[in-house]
Amino acid sequence: xxxxxxxxxxxxxxxxxxxxxxxxxxxxxxxxxxxxxxxxxxxxxxxxxxxxxxxxxxxxxxxxxxxxxxxxxxxxxxxxxxxxxxxxxxxxxxxxxxxxxxxxxxxxxxxxxxxxxxxxxxxxxxxxxxxxxxxxxxxxxxxxxxxxxxxxxxxxxxxxxxxxxxxxxxxxxxxxxxxxxxxxxxxxxxxxxxxxxxxxxxxxxxxxxxxxxxxxxxxxxxxxxxxxxxxxxxxxxxxxxxxxxxxxx
Amino acid sequence: xxxxxxxxxxxxxxxxxxxxxxxxxxxxxxxxxxxxxxxxxxxxxxxxxxxxxxxxxxxxxxxxxxxxxxxxxxxxxxxxxxxxxxxxxxxxxxxxxxxxxxxxxxxxxxxxxxxxxxxxxxxxxxxxxxxxxxxxxxxxxxxxxxxxxxxxxxxxxxxxxxxxxxxxxxxxxxxxxxxxxxxxxxxxxxxxxxxxxxxxxxxxxxxxxxxxxxxxxxxxxxxxxxxxxxxxxxxxxxxxxxxxxxxxxxxxxxxxxxxxxxxxxxxxxxxxxxxxxxxxx
Amino acid sequence: xxxxxxxxxxxxxxxxxxxxxxxxxxxxxxxxxxxxxxxxxxxxxxxxxxxxxxxxxxxxxxxxxxxxxxxxxxxxxxxxxxxxxxxxxxxxxxxxxxxxxxxxxxxxxxxxxxxxxxxxxxxxxxxxxxxxxxxxxxxxxxxxxxxxxxxxxxxxxxxxxxxxxxxxxxxxxxxxxxxxxxxxxxxxxxxxxxxxxxxxxxxxxxxxxxxxxxxxxxxxxxxxxxxxxxxxxxxxxxxxxxxxxxxxxxxxxxxxxxxxxxxxxxxxxxxxxxxxxxxxxx
Numbered sequence: 001x002x003x004x005x006x007x008x009x010x011x012x013x014x015x016x017x018x019x020x021x022x023x024x025x026x027x028x029x030x031x032x033x034x035x036x037x038x039x040x041x042x043x044x045x046x047x048x049x050x051x052x053x054x055x056x057x058x059x060x061x062x063x064x065x066x067x068x069x070x071x072x073x074x075x076x077x078x079x080x081x082x083x084x085x086x087x088x089x090x091x092x093x094x095x096x097x098x099x100x101x102x103x104x105x106x107x108x109x110x111x112x113x114x115x116x117x118x119x120x121x122x123x124x125x126x127x128x129x130x131x132x133x134x135x136x137x138x139x140x141x142x143x144x145x146x147x148x149x150x151x152x153x154x155x156x157x158x159x160x161x162x163x164x165x166x167x168x169x170x171x172x173x174x175x176x177x178x179x180x181x182x183x184x185x186x187x188x189x190x191x192x193x194x195x196x197x198x199x200x201x202x203x204x205x206x207x208x209x210x211x212x213x214x215x216x217x218x219x220x221x222x223x224x225x226x227x228x229x230x231x232x233x234x235x236x237x238x239x240x241x242x243x244x245x246x247x248x249x
Numbered sequence: 250x251x252x253x254x255x256x257x258x259x260x261x262x263x264x265x266x267x268x269x270x271x272x273x274x275x276x277x278x279x280x281x282x283x284x285x286x287x288x289x290x291x292x293x294x295x296x297x298x299x300x301x302x303x304x305x306x307x308x309x310x311x312x313x314x315x316x317x318x319x320x321x322x323x324x325x326x327x328x329x330x331x332x333x334x335x336x337x338x339x340x341x342x343x344x345x346x347x348x349x350x351x352x353x354x355x356x357x358x359x360x361x362x363x364x365x366x367x368x369x370x371x372x373x374x375x376x377x378x379x380x381x382x383x384x385x386x387x388x389x390x391x392x393x394x395x396x397x398x399x400x401x402x403x404x405x406x407x408x409x410x411x412x413x414x415x416x417x418x419x420x421x422x423x424x425x426x427x428x429x430x431x432x433x434x435x436x437x438x439x440x441x442x443x444x445x446x447x448x449x450x451x452x453x454x455x456x457x458x459x460x461x462x463x464x465x466x467x468x469x470x471x472x473x474x475x476x477x478x479x480x481x482x483x484x485x486x487x488x489x490x491x492x493x494x495x496x497x498x499x500x501x502x503x504x505x506x507x508x509x510x511x512x513x514x515x516x517x518x519x520x521x522x523x524x525x526x527x528x529x530x
Numbered sequence: 531x532x533x534x535x536x537x538x539x540x541x542x543x544x545x546x547x548x549x550x551x552x553x554x555x556x557x558x559x560x561x562x563x564x565x566x567x568x569x570x571x572x573x574x575x576x577x578x579x580x581x582x583x584x585x586x587x588x589x590x591x592x593x594x595x596x597x598x599x600x601x602x603x604x605x606x607x608x609x610x611x612x613x614x615x616x617x618x619x620x621x622x623x624x625x626x627x628x629x630x631x632x633x634x635x636x637x638x639x640x641x642x643x644x645x646x647x648x649x650x651x652x653x654x655x656x657x658x659x660x661x662x663x664x665x666x667x668x669x670x671x672x673x674x675x676x677x678x679x680x681x682x683x684x685x686x687x688x689x690x691x692x693x694x695x696x697x698x699x700x701x702x703x704x705x706x707x708x709x710x711x712x713x714x715x716x717x718x719x720x721x722x723x724x725x726x727x728x729x730x731x732x733x734x735x736x737x738x739x740x741x742x743x744x745x746x747x748x749x750x751x752x753x754x755x756x757x758x759x760x761x762x763x764x765x766x767x768x769x770x771x772x773x774x775x776x777x778x779x780x781x782x783x784x785x786x787x788x789x790x791x792x793x794x795x796x797x798x799x800x801x802x803x804x805x806x807x808x809x810x811x812x
Contacts, residue, residue, distance in 0.1 A: 055426055056426075057422065057425055057426065086426065086428065087428065089426075091422075091423065091426045093420070093422050093423065097420070097422055098419060098420045098422075098423075099276075099419060102276065102418070102419050103276075103470065103473045103474055103475055103476060103478070103479050104415070104419060104475060104476060105474065105475060108415075108475065109419075112415075112416055112419075112420070112423070115412055115413075115416055115427055116426075116427040116428065118412070120410075120413070121409060123412065124412075148474045
C-alpha cells in the first residue's frame, strides 16, 4: 500500500512540560506520506499535547520536529522559536473549543481556512470563495452554507471544521478527536472524506478513542501514555500487548 | 439650539466608536473588562497628573491609555494563577487600582483639582465649552474633533484587521495555528478600548462608557447573524439611544450621559423581551 | 495604642470587621457560582434606589435610603438572572444593566441637585463609602443582618453547598433548590447594600471576591474555605481600618481594598512556595 514510503514528519526525542510537570517524555516517531495514523491512549496521556506540540501551540522542552515537503525540509527545535514548520500543518480542533453562539455563518467559518494563506490585510476574493464552496460540497454541507453555526448539530459542526481544514490544502492534517459525540452515520461520512484526502496524498494524524474501529479506519497506530509505548501497523498493534500496556497505569 | 446639536454630535460619534470596539469585546466575553478599564484609567490620569501637574497635558491621555492596557495585563496575569477564575480576577484588579487612585487623590488632592465626581459621571453639558479654533476661526467644540479622530482610528483599525479580529474572537486556538498573533490582536483591541474609554471619559463619564460600549453590541448580539450585521445594528441602536437620550435629557434637564445609558438599557430590555420573552411566559 | 480605645474607632472597626466576615462567607458562594462580578453590578444598581428614596421622602434617613437601595438592587439582580440564558452573554447583560441602572441613578441625582433643598451629601459618599460616619445604629443593623446571613448559611449548609456545586443533583435529592437559591441571592443583595456604606460601590466587589480567593489558595474543602474566607475577610477589614485611622485622613474603604490585594498576592506567593516545598520533600 505504501509504495511511496517517504517520511514526511519526523519527531525526535520530543519532551513537553506544563509549568514543571512533564506531560510527554522522549517521544520519537516517523510518519510516512499518505498514511492515516491513529493516536490512542488513556485520558490524560498527552495525546492532545502531542498534537499541540507538533502545531507549536505548546513550547517544546527538547527534541526536534522535521517536516519534509516536496521542495524543502523545515524543522522546529526545543527551546527555539522556529515557526516555519507550523505553516504547513492543518489542524481540526475539538468542536468544544470554539464558541458556537458566535454570530457567523457556516460559509464564513470555512472561508477562515484561507486566512493563513492571505496573511495580514488581504481579504478573501472570488478564488477563496470558490474553494470554500468546493470544500463545503465535499463534506456535503453546501445546503447549510448560509446557516448560522448555532443551528448546527455536533456532527455538522465537525464537518464544517473538516471543510475549513480542507480549504487550507496542507500536506499534513492533525485532528483532535473528530468522532467525539457524533452518530455512526456522520462518522462514516467523515471517514469517507478522510480516506479521499488520504488517496489525494494527504497525511492524517487523528486522536482516536474507539479501539473497535481502529482496524477499519487506520493504517497505523501510535500508542501514547506520557511516553511512546509503541507504534506500528494496525494489525501488529491490535490484540498485542502494546495496547494493554498503553492503557495500564 | 446649536449647543444641543453639538452635544448630540459628540455623543453620537462617541457612541459609534464605542459600538465598533464593543462588538468585539462582547464577542470575546470581555464586557466586564471594559467596566474594569473605565475605572482604572482614572488611576492613569491621576498618576500622569501628579507627574506633569497639568490637567491639559496630553500625557494624561497617554497615561490613562497605558493604565487601561496595564489593567488587562494584570487581569491576565492573575487568571493564570491557580484556582482563580477570569471574572474573579477582574473583580480584584480594578477595585485595587481604583482604590490606589482614591488614596493618591486624598493624599495629594489638596494641591490639585481633580474632581472625582466629574471623572466618574462626566458632564456632557459642558462638553462644548472648549473650542477648537484655527486663526480665531471657531471650528466647533474640541471634544467633537477628538471624538471624530478616535472614531476614525477605530474604524480604520477594524476595517484593516476585521479578518484577524473575527478569527481570534471566534477561534483563538486556530488563530494561533494560523500565525495570526492572537495576543497582538488582543492587546491592540484593548489599546483601542482604553483610548476610546479615555476619550469618552469627559463626555459620558467612566461608568457610563460601559453602557455605551457594551449595551448596543449586546443588543445586536441577540439579533445579528454575522459580525457585519452586529456592527451595523449596534451602531444603529447606539445612534437611536443617543438621539432619544439627549432629547429627553434636555427636556427634563437631567444628566445626559445617564439618560443615554438608561435608554440603551431600555432598548436592550425591549429586544430581550421581543426575542426571549415569549418562551419565558 | 490609644487608638484602640477610642470610641469612634471601636465602632468603625466593629462595623468593618463584621462586614468583612459576612462578605467572606457570602462572597465564597458567589465566586464558586462564577458570579464574582454580579456583586459589582448589584452594587452599582443601588444608586437609583438611594436617590429615589431621598426624592420621595425628602429626608436623608438611613433606613429609607437602605430600603430604596435594596429595592433597585433586587430588581437589577432579578433582571440579570432572568436575561442570562443561551444566546445572551451573561457578562454583556451584566455590563449593560449595571450601566443602565447607574445611569438612571445619575439622572435622578441631577434632579436632586436642581432642587432647592439640596440636602444631599454628594455622590462621593455613595461611591466611595464613608466608614468614618458609622454610628451605633448602623452597627445594630449590620449585626442583625450579619447574624441572619451567617446563621442561615450554617443552618442551610448542606443544602447550600450542594446547590452551588451540583444544582441538578440537589434537585433530585429533593432539596428545594429555588428556595435555597433565593436565600443566597437575598443574602448577597443585603450584604452588598450594607457594605456600600462602608467601602462604596466600586470597591465592594473586591471585598466579596478577595477572601474567597485567599482561602482557595490554602484549601480544597468548602467548609475550610468559608472559614478561612470569613477570618481573612474580617482580619483584612480590621487591618485596613487600623491603618487608615493611624494615618488620620486616609479613606477607610480604599485602604481595606489595598490591604486585601496585598494579602491575596502574599497568599499566592506563599501557597505557591508551599506547593514547591511539598514537591521537593515528597
